[in-house]
Amino acid sequence: MIRKLILVFLVLFGLLTLFMSSSVLFDWFGIRAKEGNFVPFIVWANWLCGFLYLTAAYAILKSKTSSKIPLISALVILIIAYIGLFIHINQGGLYENKTMGAMAFRIAVTTLLLLATIKFIKK
Structure with missing residues (x-):
């Protein structure tokens, strides 16, 4: 049930x-236009993570033990992008x-998904 x-x-x-x-x-x-002053590298990082979430879902569906690798990759990308955002802000961007809140939320959700995958997804 938890796997599903x-x-x-x-x-x-x-x-x-991916859509957003x-x-x-x-x-x-x-x-x-509704997003205002968006930071392009943050949006690109999120876009890439959308594919990684779907890749992890596919791996879970196929019961592959590698399902955590896309989530680890997404988490690393998000953390690097978040650090980049702080640098961007400090440089007056x-x-x-x-x-800020959306990135913190996305990092938290990705971390929880990774932990849940490690705990509950077995081959």
């Missing part, structure tokens, strides 16, 4: 991440305050 919940959450979170980040990157549906 993790799988469903990863698919939904991955698809939502690609909407900003490629200016679909006028979402870019434009950003939205909500980006």
